[in-house]
Amino acid sequence: MGEELSLPAVRDALVREEDSIVFALIERARLPRNAPAYEDPAAAAGRSLAEFFVREAEVLHAKAGHYQKPEDVPFFPRDLPPPMFPTKSYPKVLHPFASSVSVNDAIWKMYFNELIPLFTVDGDDGNYAETAALDFACLKAMSRRIHIGKYVAEVKFKDAPQDYSPLIRAKDTKALMNLLTFKAVEEKVKKRVEKKARIFGQNITLEEDSAGKQEGNAGDSECKIDPEVLSKLYDHWVMPLTKDVEVEYLLRRLD
């Protein structure tokens, strides 16, 4: 997120992040499940290749100066090294507590246990390192989208502190969740990510063009990822987890 905090700016960030998530999932779907990447070989101190990769990648990203912003949240925050390169300070528009709000444990479990079986084909082509790298990209994009919820919450709070403050003081999680839920908006988001998967996941050929066939109308079976998986991902996990972030942030907003 940039300097100005406004609902349109936050919404733009969320919409742009959808593209990154769709791209990352399409790339991961290129490879089959590759279960050995998720198993614990004796050699690796009880860690799967996927976990090893994410931990080490986060160390590298931290050295490079990542994880300074509240929307960039590591999955393994303990013992991350400090940046080795100069970083630019970002405008502090959120409550200082924002940095410690994280639902990455839930994202991790969801991704490996629920999502991977939904959008990868069963199989093992031996490309385990590539698999882990693509998994990291998916996790990173989803985590970023979900933790932008901190800005959503701040904007909404600033817009109507009189509505939020009593609920925050009463720690009324359920009422806060209701106040943050807009079913009609959520339906639109689901439709849009499904459409993005359909358009970004199609096989582009020059021939279709000359026949005047409209892009994005290829059968879903030809799509590199089932568009309904995107709709489901947002419906069951991305939007609920974003709201969990919003509520968690709001509950300490008055501290």
Place this chain on the structure above:
Amino acid sequence: MGEELSLPAVRDALVREEDSIVFALIERARLPRNAPAYEDPAAAAGRSLAEFFVREAEVLHAKAGHYQKPEDVPFFPRDLPPPMFPTKSYPKVLHPFASSVSVNDAIWKMYFNELIPLFTVDGDDGNYAETAALDFACLKAMSRRIHIGKYVAEVKFKDAPQDYSPLIRAKDTKALMNLLTFKAVEEKVKKRVEKKARIFGQNITLEEDSAGKQEGNAGDSECKIDPEVLSKLYDHWVMPLTKDVEVEYLLRRLD
């Protein structure tokens, strides 16, 4: 590349790799130039953040078992560690010399000196770590596409050894290059990658759909990356470098 070596299989791999390159460039284009990521700070042993990141990322990828296949070529191959996890052996369909054929130095120079100024906007938003990570993804996708040229060369050689062998023995680089060049195919590839950029780089909204507007027809100025950059990238660099790989491979094919 998989088990079977056939021209259709190799072509499919090249076409699929186009999507990865377009996705990676669109993602990088999200951030401005961010020149400090390419400058040498005193702290980092004379290395820019971008170089530091790529070197360290390649170490991690090597530990995870990457760089076993002839199309996966590191930019900094010296002193890469061995895999820490079990790897699957891949079918050896190429001449053993294949692994050492690399044009990564040329890709590196082209990317940082020529390409980045073409597709990123001037500016500095401070996201240097993210910049370096996205650069690594672009480099990796382009390098992979270009080094699949080894398989292209092998398939073409196997298909017509009588045409290639005399030229290889005569070390006739120019004649080999001519034999590998199909202008009509190259024009098609350029048009296709441009079309992919136009379709994958558009801003998808639900509204356009209801108005019956055809996807991919938005003005290029609204596109996340100028589609002509993709056409130029392939014309000036990706296809010529792929043919350099093919020639370099063929020149030692009879050793």
